[in-house]
Amino acid sequence: MSLEKIDKEFVLSSYGRDYTNFIKGKGSKLYSEDGREYIDFASGIGVSSVGHGNERLSSAICSQVSNLIHTSNLQVIEPQALLAQKIVELSGYDMRCFFGNSGAEANEAAIKIARKYGETAFDKKRYKIITLEHSFHGRTITTVKATGQESFHTPHFSPYPDGFSYVGSVDDIYPQIDDETVAVMIELVQGEGGVEPFEVETIQNLAKELKSRGVLLIVDEVQTGVYRTGEFLASNLYDIEPDIVTLAKGLGGGVPIGVAMTRLKDIFSPGDHGSTFGGNYLSTRAGLTVVEILQDSHQKGEISSTIEYFRTKLDSAIERYPNLFTHSVGVGLMLGLRAIDSTIQQRVYTQGFESGLILLKAGRNTVRFLPPLVITKEEIDEGFERFEKAISTI
Numbered sequence: 520m521s522l523e524k525i526d527k528e529f530v531l532s533s534y535g536r537d538y539t540n541f542i543k544g545k546g547s548k549l550y551s552e553d554g555r556e557y558i559d560f561a562s563g564i565g566v567s568s569v570g571h572g573n574e575r576l577s578s579a580i581c582s583q584v585s586n587l588i589h590t591s592n593l594q595v596i597e598p599q600a601l602l603a604q605k606i607v608e609l610s611g612y613d614m615r616c617f618f619g620n621s622g623a624e625a626n627e628a629a630i631k632i633a634r635k636y637g638e639t640a641f642d643k644k645r646y647k648i649i650t651l652e653h654s655f656h657g658r659t660i661t662t663v664k665a666t667g668q669e670s671f672h673t674p675h676f677s678p679y680p681d682g683f684s685y686v687g688s689v690d691d692i693y694p695q696i697d698d699e700t701v702a703v704m705i706e707l708v709q710g711e712g713g714v715e716p717f718e719v720e721t722i723q724n725l726a727k728e729l730k731s732r733g734v735l736l737i738v739d740e741v742q743t744g745v746y747r748t749g750e751f752l753a754s755n756l757y758d759i760e761p762d763i764v765t766l767a768k769g770l771g772g773g774v775p776i777g778v779a780m781t782r783l784k785d786i787f788s789p790g791d792h793g794s795t796f797g798g799n800y801l802s803t804r805a806g807l808t809v810v811e812i813l814q815d816s817h818q819k820g821e822i823s824s825t826i827e828y829f830r831t832k833l834d835s836a837i838e839r840y841p842n843l844f845t846h847s848v849g850v851g852l853m854l855g856l857r858a859i860d861s862t863i864q865q866r867v868y869t870q871g872f873e874s875g876l877i878l879l880k881a882g883r884n885t886v887r888f889l890p891p892l893v894i895t896k897e898e899i900d901e902g903f904e905r906f907e908k909a910i911s912t913i
């Protein structure tokens with residue numbers, strides 16, 4: 520049986536899946552079984568932050584797993600404690616961390632933190648969380664309900680948990696706050712919603728207003744975190760102090776991990792929350808090594824020069840193809856091109872793949888770029904050559 524047939528026979532079809540079989544990766548290049556080479560401008564949807572086959576990461580993982588992969592959270596886990604310390608120090612916030620295995624789990628933990636705060640800090644219980652209409656926060660029953668896109672709230676999975684409401688813009692948050700509102704949850708750059716960054720001033724005003732009204736600010740940095748926007752957190756770039764921040768995706772470089780960090784340092788007591796695998800030796804050793812690699816690269820100015828170079832290439836593509844794209848969007852290495860419509864978006868994506876370039880789609884009409892943060896200039900050049908080749912046929 521072919522791999523495609525096995526997959527179709529035994530794996531539930533929750534993804535619209537392509538059947539190219541990748542068998543190796545090096546840097547920002549992927550190689551398929553049929554001998555083709557692809558430039559990876561997607562990082563497995565913002566995950567492979569240190570590229571593929573990174574030697575420092577793979578040797579740290581190999582030496583960790585040959586000693587110890589897992590014990591349990593009933594004992595202290597050295598790389599977990601060290602990763603928590605590292606993340607907190609790099610964030611610049613006075614926080615503590617909870618470790619899970621994915622972005623959705625990180626956001627679940629954030630919601631539980633907010634709800635416990637709402638239950639314990641006020642005379643009248645607060646539990647409502649406001650999110651934005653184009654947001655994306657995950658696929659569990661609660662995080663899909665936190666996701667503000669109606670299309671995700673299909674009746675197939677109802678009933679959903681109460682307590683979530685959605686607004687179209689940051690300005691619409693203010694009138695929505697009532698005496699049962701405990702938190703606002705936002706992405707500073709909406710990823711799945713179309714690579715849409717908010718204005719710095721808008722977010723700073725929101726943070727100030729929420730603080731004055733005792734409403735928590737949860738920043739979902741599952742996609743924007745760990746240097747994706749050029750700083751360790753997008754919250755650092757926006758110069759705000761959130762109450763809760765969630766991370767996942769790029770943190771493990773491909774090893775599943777999620778984190779909710781909060782300034783409510785004593786919110787949980789033993790038994791309030793937990794995860795069998797969360798924060799184990801494998802994932803936190805990987806996370807620690809990824810953060811060390813990226814911290815080095817950030818300190819040397821490499822990430823910022825890569826961002827600048829990538830952005831220049833993207834802007835020049837726009838200038839030459841005004842018939843396909845209206846403008847570029849995004850920050851850092853979380854970038855997009857707004858296609859004139861969804862047909863062009865799909866054709867750029869498909870033709871890109873045909874030309875050996877892995878791109879992503881976001882929102883209705885955005886072609887999205889989330890390259891590894893360690894991508895080289897040569898790989899960027901090669902990727903854009905393939906991009907030009909792909910779009911010249913449209």
Ligand SMILES: Cc1ncc(COP(=O)(O)O)c(C=O)c1O
Pocket residue numbers: 621622623624626655656657658706710711739740741742767768
């Ligand atoms: C902003 C944001 N939050 C949460 C999630 C969910 O993360 P995961 O798929 O790891 O559960 C995603 C995934 O795309 C995301 O982009």
